[in-house]
Amino acid sequence: MTTSRVKKSKSVTLGLIQMKCSADPDANMAKAVSAIGQAVKRDAQIICLQELFRSVYFCDEEDRTHFKLAEKIPGASTAVFQQIAKTRKVVIIAPLFEKRAQGIFHNTAVVIDADGTILGKYRKMHIPDDPGYYEKFYFTPGDLGFSAYDTRYGRVGVCICWDQWFPEAARLTALQGAQIIFYPTAIGWNVDEKPSVNVAQHSAWETVQRSHAIANGIFVAAVNRVGREADQKFWGQSFVADPSGRVIARASAEKEEILYVDCDLAKIDEIREHWPFLRDRRIDAYGDLTKRFIDKR
Amino acid sequence: MTTSRVKKSKSVTLGLIQMKCSADPDANMAKAVSAIGQAVKRDAQIICLQELFRSVYFCDEEDRTHFKLAEKIPGASTAVFQQIAKTRKVVIIAPLFEKRAQGIFHNTAVVIDADGTILGKYRKMHIPDDPGYYEKFYFTPGDLGFSAYDTRYGRVGVCICWDQWFPEAARLTALQGAQIIFYPTAIGWNVDEKPSVNVAQHSAWETVQRSHAIANGIFVAAVNRVGREADQKFWGQSFVADPSGRVIARASAEKEEILYVDCDLAKIDEIREHWPFLRDRRIDAYGDLTKRFIDKR
Numbered sequence: 001m002t003t004s005r006v007k008k009s010k011s012v013t014l015g016l017i018q019m020k021c022s023a024d025p026d027a028n029m030a031k032a033v034s035a036i037g038q039a040v041k042r043d044a045q046i047i048c049l050q051e052l053f054r055s056v057y058f059c060d061e062e063d064r065t066h067f068k069l070a071e072k073i074p075g076a077s078t079a080v081f082q083q084i085a086k087t088r089k090v091v092i093i094a095p096l097f098e099k100r101a102q103g104i105f106h107n108t109a110v111v112i113d114a115d116g117t118i119l120g121k122y123r124k125m126h127i128p129d130d131p132g133y134y135e136k137f138y139f140t141p142g143d144l145g146f147s148a149y150d151t152r153y154g155r156v157g158v159c160i161c162w163d164q165w166f167p168e169a170a171r172l173t174a175l176q177g178a179q180i181i182f183y184p185t186a187i188g189w190n191v192d193e194k195p196s197v198n199v200a201q202h203s204a205w206e207t208v209q210r211s212h213a214i215a216n217g218i219f220v221a222a223v224n225r226v227g228r229e230a231d232q233k234f235w236g237q238s239f240v241a242d243p244s245g246r247v248i249a250r251a252s253a254e255k256e257e258i259l260y261v262d263c264d265l266a267k268i269d270e271i272r273e274h275w276p277f278l279r280d281r282r283i284d285a286y287g288d289l290t291k292r293f294i295d296k297r
Numbered sequence: 298m299t300t301s302r303v304k305k306s307k308s309v310t311l312g313l314i315q316m317k318c319s320a321d322p323d324a325n326m327a328k329a330v331s332a333i334g335q336a337v338k339r340d341a342q343i344i345c346l347q348e349l350f351r352s353v354y355f356c357d358e359e360d361r362t363h364f365k366l367a368e369k370i371p372g373a374s375t376a377v378f379q380q381i382a383k384t385r386k387v388v389i390i391a392p393l394f395e396k397r398a399q400g401i402f403h404n405t406a407v408v409i410d411a412d413g414t415i416l417g418k419y420r421k422m423h424i425p426d427d428p429g430y431y432e433k434f435y436f437t438p439g440d441l442g443f444s445a446y447d448t449r450y451g452r453v454g455v456c457i458c459w460d461q462w463f464p465e466a467a468r469l470t471a472l473q474g475a476q477i478i479f480y481p482t483a484i485g486w487n488v489d490e491k492p493s494v495n496v497a498q499h500s501a502w503e504t505v506q507r508s509h510a511i512a513n514g515i516f517v518a519a520v521n522r523v524g525r526e527a528d529q530k531f532w533g534q535s536f537v538a539d540p541s542g543r544v545i546a547r548a549s550a551e552k553e554e555i556l557y558v559d560c561d562l563a564k565i566d567e568i569r570e571h572w573p574f575l576r577d578r579r580i581d582a583y584g585d586l587t588k589r590f591i592d593k594r
Contacts, residue, residue: 125579125582126577126578126579127577128577130571130573141579145582146582150593162577165511165512165572165574166512166574166577166578166579167464167465167468167508167512168464168468168578168579168583168586169579171464171465171586172582172583172585172586172591175585175586175588175589175590175591176591176593177590177591177593200541200542200543203542203543204511204541204542207504207507207508207511207542208508208511208512208542210504210508211464211504211505211507211508211509211512212508214462214501214504214505215462215463215464215505215508244497244501245500245501245504245505246497246500274427275462276427277462277463278589278590280423280424280425280459280463281423281463281465281589282422282423282438282463282465282466283586283587283588283589284587285422285442285443285469286465286469286586286587287587288469288472289465289468289469289472289580289583289586289587290580290581290583290584290586291472291580292472292575292578292580293472293474293575294469294472294473294474296447296473296474
């Protein structure tokens with residue numbers, strides 16, 4: 001894998017692993033473990049894998065046989081990552097296909113601290129259903145809500161892919177003190193789509209996540225899949241936005257890559273003190289956000 | 298004033314009036330009325346003025362004598378605009394400094410339909426206080442909440458300036474069926490600030506408003522002041538984003554300008570059917586958005 005790096009002082013170093021996946025889950029796991037090892041050597045402190053990294057993005061079709069890809073949490077994968085986290089003193093965010101019970105599956109991410117402890121898991125709250133992205137067939141919507149976790153290197157939150165389009169998800173994660181929100185993702189272009197549509201979609205995707213950084217004064221780290229699978233070309237371009245919404249690092253659209261980004265968490269103080277949005281929220285007037293639609297009065 | 302235009306079929310035509318203001322409220326009013334006349338001739342159907350267009354941006358200091366600029370609503374200004382709206386069959390969105398009662402003032406925008414009827418008023422909900430923007434001294438926070446109004450040419454919402462940084466404001470306006478959210482604004486660069494900071498601030502401002510268009514599948518129209526006043530250089534660059542977040546028109550950073558933009562409201566159907574975010578909101582999990590901060594559990 002190629003690497004790129006943005007250097008800053010007084011910071012936590014993220015390692016975002018953008019990879020291609022094959023039909024062999026064990027091979028994907030081995031690749032992820034190898035990439036984590038590489039990231040550790042480059043002093044990454046919080047390492048995040050992409051959504052459903054253990055498999056191809058199987059949600060492009062509705063096929064019950066894919067349920068066999070799911071696993072228990074804690075289970076075989078978390079045991080591997082816990083061991084690495086403990087011995088290498090790194091935080092690992094591992095997105096997994098969770099089998100919670102017979103017939104109940106979630107799209108989940110596990111947060112493992114630098115001592116190997118599982119701090120918690122996030123179960124994807126917003127589930128898409130779109131041609132090529134039939135996730136409502138596979139995943140029960142999350143029932144744990146939004147969270148943040150105190151890791152050795154900072155307080156982090158995790159949301160997953162489709163969540164990134166919902167300002168509510170970012171806000172509720174930030175209100176719990178998250179300093180960085182990670183978005184493990186699998187998003188791409190249909191191979192038959194017009195280039196102009198592709199450009200517009202990518203722009204919207206990056207823009208809406210930058211806006212979460214701005215509105216909340218936090219770092220946002222998106223970790224996307226890359227490479228072609230069936231009719232999708234996953235667009236990579238994993239990136240980090242700082243609390244002013246500036247993109248401070250962006251991976252390529254084509255290649256496997258580990259994106260190393262040093263994030264100065266003191267920047268959150270600076271930006272929030274200059275742009276005090278959290279001071280001025282009108283919490284007395286937000287009650288109707290729990291409505292689907294507000295019909296005409 | 299120079300003009301620019303983006304043409305589309307099956308659309309409502311917006312006329313966004315970006316102007317410089319002088320110390321003479323009557324001169325500013327005359328300029329606004331003249332610009333509206335010009336916009337009507339160019340077939341604008343919904344015309345929006347900038348925040349506090351009747352005066353200089355007086356909130357750069359705390360001076361009680363500025364309260365004399367405030368007026369009743371309905372009052373002298375709305376009478377003028379109602380007459381124009383009725384005779385020229387245009388919708389007018391007029392931001393005014395409202396004197397509601399002795400000692401109670403609001404930063405308000407009035408929505409006047411194409412028959413001259415006042416459909417309602419929006420009182421700025423989020424009030425900034427920042428060096429050069431001492432609005433908490435002047436404006437009582439709005440108590441009418443967020444609204445949308447059925448005008449002859451479409452259902453519109455209005456938020457004002459600082460509101461634009463709050464995804465909650467855009468969401469609550471969109472959930473009431475607004476097809477276009479107008480943001481009358483007065484935002485600028487301090488004349489002593491570094492250019493790099495200015496670029497970052499403008500980028501964040503445009504990005505966060507584009508994200509409201511994306512997250513809600515609506516048009517967003519920002520109408521900003523231009524020109525230097527005291528230590529501020531208002532940055533103009535009024536713009537419209539379509540429901541995919543694309544900027545379809547943008548005014549200059551220097552000049553007075555009427556920005557004409559044809560908005561195809563059917564685009565809202567198209568985008569929302571492709572990006573069904575409103576379908577998938579987790580309204581069961583958003584209750585904590587009414588909290589200031591969620592302390593550690």
